[in-house]
Amino acid sequence: MADKIFRVNMSDLSTRVEDVPEAWMGLGGRGLTSTIVAAEVEPTCHPLGKRNKLVFAPGLLSGTPAANSGRLSCGAKSPLTGTIKEANSGGSSAQMLARLGVKALIIEGKPADASKWYSLQVGENGVTIKEESEVVGLGNFAVIEKLNQRINDKVGVISIGPAGEMQMLAANISVKDPDNHVRSCGRGGLGAVMGSKRIKFIAVEPTDKKVEITEPEAFKAANRAFAKALVDNPISKALAQYGTNVLVNIINESGGLPTRNFTAGQFEGHEAISGETMHDTIVARGGKPKHNCHPGCVIQCSQIYADVKGAYKTSGFEYETIWALGADCAIDNLDHVAEADSIMDDLGLDSIEIPVAFGVAMEAGVLPFGDGVGVCRILREEVAKGTPLGRIIGNGAGSVGRAYGVTRVPVVKNQAIPAYDPRAIKGIGITYATSTQGADHTMGYTIATNILGVGGKVDPLSKEGQVELSRNLQIATAAIDSTGMCLFIAFAALDDATCLPSLIDMINARFGAKLTANDVTNLGMTILKTEHAFNLAAGFTNKDDRLPEFFRDEPIAPHNVVWDITDEAIDSFWNF
């Protein structure tokens, strides 16, 4: 049976199953969510109003046995940035939705009665809308526990925590993983959009159906080659051993580890929060240093971090979160960081945006730098309860800056800048400035080339070559984000000649298509241009493609460099 568009209208509580329009047939993941948002959402609409739409789409390979193909894309107009937005996540739901034949789930409208909450249940014949009260107000972990009991423990769960219910602009959307923990569509406040539509969770029914593969043998062969390229890659191996947090020492060494609200590039407490320390702590406490966030992942960069008693504390404990609470808030205590990470997962908050917001709040004097206990207290007593301070922080770094009149606010298009200082690693600054979605390292991860030496070498401190580097990576990323693949396949794709061809072979085998590498590049370019056109129609200009002025004014130690890429160079990004 051909895949379908599942459409839900929350204004009149109706649902429909529609044929996939010809133009959307070859799209999946981000390519599909961005195309649908650009086609159906008024660019100038209020992101929390009835005219915005929330779109979920599995990738082109999701649901197949392809290694690492379990990412779920979620798109909308972002209430944080005002731009188009796609965030993707691991967890089990992408593969389940794909097997149910869901090409995309489009949620539109908004209930007139704002006192009620709803859930969606997605099965192979369509979507059922039900009124919900039992789990309203609960954190993500409790929601999963209740639904495992109410439905069954194989059910897929896509939910918002209290932050999304309160429409906080840093609210994410959580996706249940195979171990009943959560992965997140983290950035851009998509949880607030789900909250505005009064949907607490989406349950995805387990199914025995399989995704149809046109040429099964060719697919199998390609998948074998692809998986081998992934597991053989040295960065894959480092990720498996230390998680993404392997980066703390590497980026600290580069002088690009933003510290104390971006006032220095190295953190004296880096050893205490490093991937090496984390690994040893996990092993000593009987946690799990290696763990997959979705079935079929062969890299396994996740881990189970245990507390001093050996009990589960958090998982998917990422470098960006650890950097933000660790270096940027100067909390040199991994247990405090893990505690905060766990609370943010439960409340459903972007664990980049919120810690960067705390860094700004620390500069404003709301709490002292280094106060990990204070961060956890504010998360529990203020953010979780929606107090005024909780809302200021829950709305992100820009919100804190505006509330307290702070001018050193690391955001682009109102989204917090993540874990790499653009003064010391200039390629990533181009990505922050030009990304169609506000500051986001995953949109064009120049760290691979600037620092890790993958896919060539571009000196991080030089002005030369950064625009081209960011452009090539942003185009490739847009394409990869459409396949359902985890972005970490990019390291192998950049360095192993067998990787990308086998990925394309899998897509061709799945659909009986004849795509070439050129087609994939064209897909990436088309996605970027579609997203950019949406933003221009929403009122964005090249004046929004700029870093905050403090990066120009304040040299950062140890290299004592400023952001010195010209506006003209930045604007040349779009010359393709």
Add this chain to the structure above:
Amino acid sequence: MADKIFRVNMSDLSTRVEDVPEAWMGLGGRGLTSTIVAAEVEPTCHPLGKRNKLVFAPGLLSGTPAANSGRLSCGAKSPLTGTIKEANSGGSSAQMLARLGVKALIIEGKPADASKWYSLQVGENGVTIKEESEVVGLGNFAVIEKLNQRINDKVGVISIGPAGEMQMLAANISVKDPDNHVRSCGRGGLGAVMGSKRIKFIAVEPTDKKVEITEPEAFKAANRAFAKALVDNPISKALAQYGTNVLVNIINESGGLPTRNFTAGQFEGHEAISGETMHDTIVARGGKPKHNCHPGCVIQCSQIYADVKGAYKTSGFEYETIWALGADCAIDNLDHVAEADSIMDDLGLDSIEIPVAFGVAMEAGVLPFGDGVGVCRILREEVAKGTPLGRIIGNGAGSVGRAYGVTRVPVVKNQAIPAYDPRAIKGIGITYATSTQGADHTMGYTIATNILGVGGKVDPLSKEGQVELSRNLQIATAAIDSTGMCLFIAFAALDDATCLPSLIDMINARFGAKLTANDVTNLGMTILKTEHAFNLAAGFTNKDDRLPEFFRDEPIAPHNVVWDITDEAIDSFWNF
């Protein structure tokens, strides 16, 4: 002695007196502040950073005996809207600065040491910067009292209250009036800009000097004719009797009195807050129904509102403030409104922005509609102290909307929409949308023609003629705002053939010039285009020239009309 530019650099604490550049010679007031801001401020700069400049300029006729010529213009890039901004105020300082030979006072830079506060003292030879501690943290009334003692009671005072010190985005700049009360450069958060430069107050030294008038006799004759036109005008008379608050009953009758956060166009409690009730209350309590805000005003729309014991409570008790707390927050108690007005004057807060912010907060459930006591409590205990809730409200209506996820937020370019509903009075909607400075009725007061029948008649409910009406008024207003004249001369200027020629005659007599009515119109057009160009360079587009979408979606009683002017019609505003 020729007028000079007085320049203050707060980065190095230096001051200079400069000759006036040729191009600025014929400018004053808003024409001069906007020209200077456009020439010297980087449009994309952070409004609270060192690159913004705060510019004060008396009008072309300020300091002369011309009736009603005492307005002081203040300009900068607005931290509330991100646009260029000019706000003007009565009080005594414009005339004093003009007599000291100050063409404009330009304050640039920002102290590196954010722990210190400063004052400026302006005399005929220049500006002195002093460190200040005694009055830091005090409200405007106490600042004036202390400075009257410290310097002398004739000193001119331009100050910020605690709101400006905390850089709240609704902070205004207060100007001492002849009775030691305050008038305000109200809109756009200019008080936060002054706070960012760490200036608590500017003292203007009294002087015996007079403004030079090239043709004194011609000036006198023109001023006589001009003053007669003002006092003979029927609207001037109504303003003298009831103040601007004469409008409550008129606008309620028109169905355009926004009520309960813009959900209705009439307020059942309108009688309790009307100009007629206010007048009778003032008379009964021994207040002063008629009062001038600056020396030489012949209209006298201000008043002294007394409390039940006959003691001074507030002055300059304007329609917009009374509407916003009265109808928009549903507080049908003039004493509660007066109390809140007095607190806002003391804290230095825009009494349009803050009450509209309370209306949004009431919709969010922070306090109930009608709770005047609650408003005063929150102003005193939260806003004055800079608590998190105080900062959310102190940053204006848009801030409250974002904090609480409210979508019915009446702002344009993040500035609160004032006292006239654009669905029921469509001309003013064009002004809100297209104004270079965010929603602001004073930028092109179509109420004159739409409702009061001054300068012709344009049906407020029709789509026809509104763009032309707003355009003509915005051009005329930009010119009037450059003369130092109060905007209320416009009623006479539109209806009395002797008024505008005598105003031009006065300018010509003052400078020995030969301006025609055409030149004045051209001046107005040039100012608007200069301001618009700044905004475009700052990243604004026509997508920002739109009203919030709820005006399109929600018909307003009693006319049950929506905002139905097309985007194309709005954009045609700039065809001149």
